[in-house]
Amino acid sequence: MRNNTLIFILLLILLFENQTYPQSLFDNNEIAKVGDKSITKDEFLQRIELTPQFNKHIKKLTLSLKLEFLFTLIAEKLMANEAERKGFDTSTAIISAANSIEKMFVRDALFKQEIKSKIIIKDEDWIIGNIRNAKIYKSRYLFSTDSAEIQDLYNSLKTGISFDSLLKVRSESNEQQEIIDIYYGDLIESIENKLFELNPGQFTIPTAADDGWYIFFVYDIKEIKYKTREEIETANKKVKDVIEERLGENIQSNFYRKFFSNKKVDVNSELFELLVNKLNSVFELKQKQKLKEDGTLYNLLPEDIYEILNSFPDSTLNKPFIEFEDRPVSFRNFINEFGFNGFQLETARKDFLIKKLSTEIRIFIERELLAREGYRRHLETLPEVKQNVQMWRDYYLSQSIISSEIESVVINENDVKKYYNEKYKKEEYPEEVNIIEILVKDIETTQRVLNEIKLAKDFKELAKLYSQREWTKEKGGEYGFFPVTQFGKIGEAAAKMKIGEISKPIKVEEGYAIIKLIDKKKTRQEMPAKSYAEVKDRLKREIAYQIKYPDLLETTASLAEKFSISVNKDVLESLEITNLNSFAIRVMGFGGKITGVPIAKPFYEWVQKWSSKTKILP
Structure with a gap:
């Protein structure tokens, strides 16, 4: 099937040049046009580089891989066009997901303006960084959350009591059976500044960190020799990354102090209590059924959010929950965005839940204020923001078409269990x-x-x-x-x-x-890493997708007849891609994480069905 499909793709690409649009009408940054949508060089390169693919390491298959990936993206755009035609883009799920993604990119753009653009590395930073990066400090530490206790320990050290004799009777010694190798950038800057001034046999003064107070002792200092060009380049990159991160943290801290001063936002306490009680019942059920992700955390899933929303009447969901002076956030909108961002607990205990939820609400308020500042500056209109938001929106729309196809499939429980036993075996x-x-x-x-x-x-x-x-x-x-x-x-x-x-x-x-x-x-x-109850719903969806896969090919081929498709062959062939498989998590400015790009499963066999429908090939 694979070879036959590639033959079709290679022949089709030659015929696409004059289909629907003349070649001259392509924008310089466009690879393909699909209905009202386009696939740009930027989107194609970003997604193909950050989507793991089979056989990507084989250089002679590069053109075939580019074609397969392009037609996978074309299928996504076809489905997105159809989703819009059917009105799926007006659904609560799509609107909520698109809004959440847009806010992330708006905040990220604000971060670039206020933080990243203001990071300037001075010569003295480079000198200090390179000196420190060439040393390993062999150390151990004393720790206490009590400032008086850490001062007593420091006074004992000054009287001549040995560091090891103090450490061996303390609980933190359990974490330090071996001497710790401390490299440049391992510690917060305030502690590192004190540690890297010492010689062997010396100790730092008590120094505060977020979790308590530390005293470090130096046993020895080892020199690192960077010899090869690759080693030197890697070392220089590390120094640059550490300096930029620290400067960014300082700039961000100053920005936060100014930006959040005199800002006060209230939360509806009655709705907070309702949400706590509902979440508590959801997590208690997960704990009872032992539904822990990765064996450590209970995760709030999309179906849980759906259940929570359905448990409240519209009159409650429409009430203001986050009470901003201007445009308060409704209970419904908060729950949707809360679910999109993800929520996890180690235990179903109510006191832990209240503490974690309170933290999440504080973070939500901070990020909402930052996003609103970004909108005030019209950062949503920046080309990079618009392109990324459109890419994710199209992906969500295409998934809504797939979901509508597979929702009708009825899966036998025994088939799911059999599939589970095949995928998750005892080790x-x-x-x-x-x-x-x-x-x-x-x-x-x-x-x-x-x-x-x-x-x-x-x-x-x-x-x-x-x-x-x-x-x-x-x-x-x-x-x-x-x-x-x-x-x-x-x-x-x-x-x-x-x-x-x-x-x-x-x-x-x-x-x-x-x-x-x-x-x-x-x-x-x-036992298998995940229990049957934990993955049952996901496995049902996988089975349903396998069952409906032939129908999805037919659907996509039909959509290709409905919506015009044109490919810029010259641009596609000129693009250079690496032969390395990569996957990335994108850490957004001012908080939040998403996969580097939407991950598209290989889906190009529809081309063969389309060619037979349209009789493009003999």
Whole structure:
């Protein structure tokens, strides 16, 4: 099917040049026109680069991949045109999603104006950054949320009490079994400034962070040598990124202080309580059914938002919830946008819910005020904003057509369970062991080590003294847990040993290894990552899509007859794309995350059906 489809595509592209529009009517930035919509070079390149594709790494298939992807996007635009014709663009879901996306891009444009454009790196920033980026500070820290307690610890250090003696009796020592390697940019700037002034054996004054107070102690400082051109370029990029991030944070902090001063927005307390109670019942049911995403969080899903909205009468949904002086946000609009942004809880406890919801409402108010400032400046009219919003809106419209097609499909529960069992199987993991190894090069050294072991010398200390394996030497020869199927003869020997047992010398490629088994984990089976109840609805949709796929091909072919299509072959062929598969999450200015682009599933086989309908090919 794939090869036949590509033949059709390659032939069709030659015929598209003079279809519907003369070549001269294409805008310089357009690759294709589909009805009232166009696919620009910017959209095509952005989406093809950030959409993972099969065989993208094979350079000789580049043209085929570009064609497949183009016709996938054309299908999306055809469906978006049809959705508009059917009036889907006036539905609450589409309007809400499009508005939410537009606000994100408007805020992002405001961020570029107020923050990003004002970031200027000075020469002294570069000098300090490069000096710090060439060092590793080997450190540990003392921590307390109590300023008086951290001051007492600092006073004890000044009297000569050793840092390690204070740390070992404190809870934070559990997180610091090994000395920590601290690189440039790892810490907040205020702590880093103090730490990077020290020499080995010195400690910082108590320094505040968001979560409490810290005192860092320096054990050693290692120099990093950047030798190759690639290493130097990577190091320079890191320095630039760290400086820009810190300058941006300072500029944003100052902007926030000015922008949010004297701004007060109230929330309808009665509606807040109604929402808390409804959310609480939804999350309690999830907890009862053990519906945790990724085993850690309960997620509010689109069907939950639909249920919440349907649980309130219109008179309640239309009431003002976020009480801005101008244009208050209704309860309905807040719930829709709240659902679009996503909401997660670790537990269904009501006190946790209230705290998290209060935080989300505060963030909503801040972002709404920022978006309104962006609209006041007419940032929604910027070409980049308009293009991105239109791209996402078309994607949502195309999905509404697909949803309307598959909603009618009735799926048998047994078929869903069978599909689940095929996709989510139990995983079996081999036995794991943790060992200390002493690796030596010759038999003479092996005998010397064995003699010292007989004298009850500490095995870890012997590993530090004798072992030739560099990556374990600093840890006293300890490997950390690994499956017994790894490391060849070493894994095989460890599998047969008891905890505390020391092996005979094992001949390995690097010389001779003597190992001590210090811990063992039995073979285990793990249940599927997601429960059936958790993924049932998504799997139903996948099955329905598979069932309706032939109909969707027919629908798209029919839409191609209805709406005119024209392709700018010269521009398409001239575009250069990388052969790397990439996927990105776009972090928006002033908060919010979305995938870098709408992810379009490969969908180009409709072209063959269209060609047979229109009899373009013999």
